[in-house]
Amino acid sequence: MAIFKLTVNGKEQQVDVDADTPLLWVLRDSLGLTGTKYACGIAQCGACTVHLNDVAVRSCMLPVSAVKAPVTTIEGLSENGDHPVQLAWDEVDVPQCGYCQAGQIMTAAALLKKKPHPSAEEIANTMHGNICRCGAYHRIREAVTLASTKM
Amino acid sequence: MLTINNSSRRKFIKLSSLSAGGLMLSFKWSGAGAKTPEVFKPGAIEGDVVFNNYLNIATDGTITIFSPNPELGQNIKTSFPMVVAEELEADWKKVKVVQAALDNKFDRQVTGGSGAVPHSWMLLRKAGATAKYMLIAAGARRWGVPAAECHAADAFVVHKASGKKLGYGELAEEASKMPVPENVTLKDRKDFKIIGTAVRNVENKNITTGKPLFGLDFQREGMLIATIQRPPAFGTKIKSADIAAAKAMPGIVNVVQFKNNVAVVGKSTWQVLKAKKALKITYEKDGSVESTADHEQLFTTLMDSGKATVRRKDGNVDAAFKNAAKIIKAEYECPFIAHNPMEPMNFFAHVKEDSVELAGPSQTPAGARAAVSKLLNIPENKISLELTRLGGGFGRRLKFDYVTEAAEVSSLVKAPVKVIWTREDDMMGGSYRPAVRYRFEAALDASGTMIGYKLRGVGINAGNSTREDNFPSGAVDNLLIDSVEYESPITTGPWRAPITNFLAYAEQAFIDEVAHAAGKDPVQYRLDMLQKARTNPAGAIKYDIARMEGVIKLAAEKAGWGKKPGVHQGFSVYFSHRSYVAQVCEVAVEKGLPVVKKVFAASDCGQVINLTGAQQQVMGGIVDGFGHAMYSKLSFKDGASEQNNFGAYRLVRMKEIPEIEAYFVDNGIDPTGLGEPALPPTGGAVANAIFKATGKRLYKQPFIEQDVFKKA
Known part of the structure; x- marks a missing residue:
């Protein structure tokens, strides 16, 4: 166990965990930020997606000792849940079970931060890494497209 | 107008005022109309016989509707309250929805079998309507006017003649002391303001902001x-x-x-x-430590073992096959698959x-x-x-x-x-969709009419792997459906649209092959069979011919069936869980390989409750059916699954999905469920369209491993 200093959603945090603890479990177990989801643990599904310096990363295989940049989770994406991507998700009524959606939203938000008006192909390529077992892919695509018009 | 007699259940209704003020209605939810498949047997314990539900109206006007059934993405937590709110004449903006804990006062607190809405439809309506009548009675008494002169709208009781109106919150306390009406009149569906509209998921805000829900x-x-x-x-x-x-x-x-x-x-x-x-x-x-290679051998052995359990027998099959002008025979096989809900x-x-x-x-x-x-x-x-x-x-x-x-x-x-559980635990832990092999045989007369039909299912822990009373039973004079069961230590369980999630593909692909052999249009061939079932049925018919025809015709019309030169279309229709869905799939050939481009779906689930939720169920069901038919399998080596996470086990992803157009038949009947019925037809529509595009039949899932998807 060792002390690690992190900046999460703009707030400095200290956690006392094993160095190999994935950021996912630090967020969920140590910091109580359960919006970031566990689903595969091998960076294959995207449910655990967070931002490191505004870039989408899979937190389930990222050891806390390797986290050197500010972390943003779904809880910190916007002050009032009104990021254009979050609003588009409601407007298009994307969620079915909802479990993968935090990861989908974080993936989409990072894409639009880097490229506010991506092509349909760029959206599909980026979102292809996130699994939605309910199969809400059409609406995910539509919501990212809608959000891109409001960036 | 539909009038419901409450007298039989009146003795079960009790009223009490909430300590904080407001109306709390406690209903006895007995005597459900719709018959639903039993997915669990309640224990023989005191209390499990009596079920109740609650609807609260606070003095500030907040309407709290408790949603008893588990929410797993079928959108029940939005659609159940919509039904109550409709009859209550509630203002949807003031409705608060709360997930109820397990409680014996609720009836069938289960999510499964596409049964929640059909089961609870009338009960939810009565809950809303009864409360509305009591609120109206309270308003009428306050004003000293007959209740018949008052009505409810947008969470207000209104006396039109005098222009007086009072909010539900103001009347809740008094309404709670009103006598429970003997009869409540339910709304005419033409007056629905909430039911049938698109109401967004009540949890969207919590989901999109990462609140702890799961x-x-x-x-x-x-x-x-x-x-x-x-x-x-x-x-x-x-x-x-x-x-x-x-x-x-x-x-x-x-x-x-x-x-x-x-x-x-x-x-x-x-x-x-x-x-x-x-x-x-x-x-x-x-015990027996099994591998997929063993199962392949077992399927072959058991298919001809003669140990089959007869599920349905009409006419004389042997004679029909003896007299046939043409016999078509095909076998279809599916692997085990895991459920893989994203939350382990x-x-x-x-x-x-x-x-x-x-x-x-x-x-x-x-x-x-x-x-x-x-x-x-x-x-x-x-x-x-x-x-x-x-x-x-x-x-x-x-x-x-x-x-x-x-x-x-x-x-x-x-x-x-x-x-x-980890994902590996989940994928290796059993309860899979069973692996099954089917053998279909059809005897045709000289005109191409099906005079004999045989289906045998061999399943590994599948129980009865057939659905013997589904189409085409009733439409073929001589028919034999049986199944062979094999017990394995590899555990299985119900997987969305149990059995039919694969059987529908096999059957609809086979019917397509038969129609082709008969030289008939596959859509017309099905319609002809249904007409035969109507005019001259063979044995009992346990599906609704008109509803099946309805979705067939709507899907064909919306897809422009047979009217798009150069577009490879495949057709499929299936009845499961009380609802009917027909689909037309369109396939293109790109760089020498078939690509699934589009699926048109026509669904008859009776009254649609929530249009946006219904579209999600159809689109999600098609993506689910398509994805698993195309990509997913669990194979076994020495008793252990060879795939244990999303690296080796393939689930459908965004770039692979076909476009989907979802249509609903509006026939005014009560809801019949939609969580599963859109899934079963998809595999067949896809396989039949791929045949049109390539001339090759698909007999085994996952499709992606078959030759037609391999580059020359």
């Missing part, structure tokens, strides 16, 4: 985390377990062995996952001296409670169960093995515990 997010003071090492192969058991190294690892509170499991219990998820890897367990054979299995349990607290995701909370009661010998009325949102279910959470595990571990370590 079982895996559940927390309790002092709660420990447990991970369990189960036998890695079916048909094996623990020979010896050395737990010392795991127990000595940081953060580990206890390591306990129970049955064939070793539970590692500790303070954090990562610590228990690491310690689990330090367990030294050896296993030994405990988990449950919280706190077993105390004489009571138990449970919380988590379950499709059958009452069944889970009964199992825990039996396991621990603690009466059910001492066990509470809080329902979290389910991160998907697909049938996996109809089983409650993970609930009893949590209770057992908590009882052993005497602490509140949340058991969590």
Whole structure:
């Protein structure tokens, strides 16, 4: 166990965990930020997606000792849940079970931060890494497209 | 107008004022109209016979509707309250929806079999309508006018003649003391303002902001985390377990062995996952240790073994095949697949001296409670169960093995515990969609009419792998449907649209092949068979011919069936769980390979409750049916699954999905369910379109492994 200093959603945090603890479990177990989801643990599904310096990363295989940049989770994406991507998700009524959606939203938000008006192909390529077992892919695509018009 | 006589249930209705003011109605939810498949058997305990539901109206006008059924993405938490609110004439903006915990006062607190809405439709309507009548009565008494001169609108009681109006909140207290009406008149569907419209998911804000909704997010003071090492192969058991190294690892509170499991219990998820890897367990054979190669051999042997159970027999099949001008025969096979809800299995349990607290995701909370009661010998009325949102279910959470595990571990370590499964645990842990092989045979006369039909299913832990009374039964004079069951240690369970999730593909692909052999248009061939079933039925007909024709015609019309030169179309139609769905799939050939471009779907699920939710169920069902037919399989080597996570096990992703157009038949009948029925037809429509595009039939799933998808 060792002390690690992190900046999460703009707030400095200290956690006392094993160095190999994935950021996912630090967020969920140590910091109580359960919006970031566990689903595969091998960076294959995207449910655990967070931002490191505004870039989408899979937190389930990222050891806390390797986290050197500010972390943003779904809880910190916007002050009032009104990021254009979050609003588009409601407007298009994307969620079915909802479990993968935090990861989908974080993936989409990072894409639009880097490229506010991506092509349909760029959206599909980026979102292809996130699994939605309910199969809400059409609406995910539509919501990212809608959000891109409001960036 | 529909008038419901309440007198028979009047004695069950009781009223009481909330201490904080407001109206609380307690309903006896008995005498449900729709017959639904039984997915669990409630224990024979006091209280399980009587069920109730609650609707609260606070003095500030807030209307709280409790949603009793588990929410796993079928959108029940939005659609149930919509039905109550419609009859109540509530202002939807003032409706607050609360997930109810497991409670004997509710009826059929289950998510499964596409049964929740059909089962509860009339009960929910009566709940809203009865409260509305009492509010109107209270308003009328306040104003000294006849109730017949008043009506309700947007959560107000209105006396039109005088222009007076009062909000529900202002009247709630008085209304709660009004006599319960003998009869309530339900709304005419042409007056629906909420039902049939698109109402967004009530949890959207919580989901998009990452609020703790799911079982895996559940927390309790002092709660420990447990991970369990189960036998890695079916048909094996623990020979010896050395737990010392795991127990000595940081953060580990206890390591306990129970049955064939070793539970590692500790303070954090990562610590228990690491310690689990330090367990030294050896296993030994405990039954049949099977591989996929063995099953392939079994299918072949059992198909001709003659040990089949006859499921349906009409006419004289032998004679029909003897006299046939043409015989078509084909076999279809599917692999095991895992449910893979995105949220892995988990449950919280706190077993105390004489009571138990449970919380988590379950499709059958009452069944889970009964199992825990039996396991621990603690009466059910001492066990509470809080329902979290389910991160998907697909049938996996109809089983409650993970609930009893949590209770057992908590009882052993005497602490509140949340058991969590990893993805590997989930994918290797059984309860799969069974692997099945079907053999279809059709006898045609000289005109191409089907005069004989044989279907044999051989399933591994599939039970009856046929649905003997579905189409084409009734449409063929001479018919024999039977099945052969094989018992394996590899556990199986209901998987979204059980049996029909594969049978529908096989049957609809076979009908297509038969139509082709008969030189008939596949859509017309089905319509001709239905006409035969109508005018000259063979045996009992247990599907609705008109409803099936309705979706066939709508799908064909919307897709422009047969009117798009150069577009390769495949057709499929299926009846499951009381509803009817027809689909047309369009396939293009790109760079020498078939690409599934589009699916048109026509669904008859009766009255659509929530248009946006219904579209989600159809689109999601098609993506699910398409994805698993195309890509997914679990194979076994020496009793262990060869795929254990999303690396080796392929699920459909965004760039692979076809476009979808979803249409609904509006025939005014009561809702018949939609969580599953859109899935079964998809595989057949896809396979039939691929045949049109390539001339090659697909007889085995996953399609992606078949020759037609391999580059020359």
